[in-house]
Amino acid sequence: MSELNSIVLKILSNGKGILAADESTATMTKRLDSVNVQSTPENRLSFRQTLFSSSSMSSCIGGVILYDETIKQKIPDGKNIPELIQSANSIPGIKVDTGAKILANSPNEKITEGLDGLRDRLKEYYKLGARFTKWRGVYNITKDYPSKLSIHSNAHALARYSALVQECNMVPIVEPEVLMDGNHSAQDCLTKTSEVIKKCFEELILHKVDLTGVILKPNMILAGAESSNKISGSEVAKMTIECLKSSVPTEVPGIAFLSGGQTEIEATENLNLINIENKTEFIMSYSYGRALQQSALKYWSKDIKDIEGTQKVFNHRAKMNSLAAQGKWSKDLED
Numbered sequence: 314m315s316e317l318n319s320i321v322l323k324i325l326s327n328g329k330g331i332l333a334a335d336e337s338t339a340t341m342t343k344r345l346d347s348v349n350v351q352s353t354p355e356n357r358l359s360f361r362q363t364l365f366s367s368s369s370m371s372s373c374i375g376g377v378i379l380y381d382e383t384i385k386q387k388i389p390d391g392k393n394i395p396e397l398i399q400s401a402n403s404i405p406g407i408k409v410d411t412g413a414k415i416l417a418n419s420p421n422e423k424i425t426e427g428l429d430g431l432r433d434r435l436k437e438y439y440k441l442g443a444r445f446t447k448w449r450g451v452y453n454i455t456k457d458y459p460s461k462l463s464i465h466s467n468a469h470a471l472a473r474y475s476a477l478v479q480e481c482n483m484v485p486i487v488e489p490e491v492l493m494d495g496n497h498s499a500q501d502c503l504t505k506t507s508e509v510i511k512k513c514f515e516e517l518i519l520h521k522v523d524l525t526g527v528i529l530k531p532n533m534i535l536a537g538a539e540s541s542n543k544i545s546g547s548e549v550a551k552m553t554i555e556c557l558k559s560s561v562p563t564e565v566p567g568i569a570f571l572s573g574g575q576t577e578i579e580a581t582e583n584l585n586l587i588n589i590e591n592k593t594e595f596i597m598s599y600s601y602g603r604a605l606q607q608s609a610l611k612y613w614s615k616d617i618k619d620i621e622g623t624q625k626v627f628n629h630r631a632k633m634n635s636l637a638a639q640g641k642w643s644k645d646l647e648d
């Protein structure tokens with residue numbers, strides 16, 4: 314087994330998943346504004362430190378995706394954040410893209426940037442303790458989108474990023490997120506997501522990326538948020554598996570879904586159904602941001618000194634998702 318493959322398995326085996334805590338300062342500020350907490354470096358650190366020192370870290374969170382600010386922060390006892398994560402037997406990771414910008418010649422679409430100087434930044438993050446990375450491409454569904462241009466250019470960037478990350482002995486998370494926004498049908502989501510993922514792997518293979526050392530972070534197959542034709546959880550599971558079976562090469566060891574704006578319970582329930590339905594060899598787990606943090610953030614904002622109470626809320630969500638990653642969750646466990 315290669316070193317990269319063993320990192321993937323350490324992050325995703327035994328019902329473990331990923332905590333996506335890589336909100337840029339702008340996004341974290343929006344999250345904190347929404348609960349009336351001032352977005353200062355101290356408050357951002359305090360909330361994240363509270364999550365990273367929770368007891369569920371060692372049993373449910375195999376890896377944490379950090380943002381540049383956080384990976385360089387120290388906690389009051391002098392440890393830095395990667396050390397805190399490692400002390401829970403979890404692996405620190407880092408978001409390395411620099412954001413999605415307007416795609417030239419297709420102004421309603423985005424291309425993710427961050428390749429310039431990436432090789433040197435990766436070396437720095439490796440020294441800080443990161444062993445995996447994340448890069449997110451975003452696509453929207455309308456009658457005309459995602460365009461071939463956006464599908465091709467984002468796949469190309471994801472592949473160049475992945476090759477550089479593996480050169481630096483880290484595991485790339487490949488995140489092509491087809492957004493939920495819009496009134497498209499689940500069938501449209503299936504068709505477009507399959508096209509997007511297939512193109513990503515075509516480019517990854519062209520760039521000689523070792524697929525056994527990659528984690529795919531896709532969206533689930535859902536009807537658009539504004540669609541009146543929502544589908545049931547078991548249809549979500551069936552269509553998501555159909556999509557992944559037809560578009561992901563079998564060498565890929567693990568898939569970790571994003572939550573993408575689903576409620577916490579929806580994200581857990583759908584993951585559970587996917588795992589009940591899953592007959593493939595892929596590990597199907599989670600890399601949730603909002604669906605792991607929302608309730609904890611709300612609770613914490615009421616009293617930012619109540620660390621124990623906040624951790625209890627986070628531990629519950631982490632445990633529920635870990636059960637879902639093994640197909641062992643049920644609704645009554647939420648009470």
Ligand code: 5MM
Pocket residue numbers: 333334335336337338339340341412449490571572573574600601602603604
């Ligand atoms: C945690 O949020 C990440 C986005 O950060 P920026 O937009 O500030 O760069 C995001 O990439 C996240 O990792 C994934 O979308 C998964 O998060 P959700 O909330 O969709 O599970």
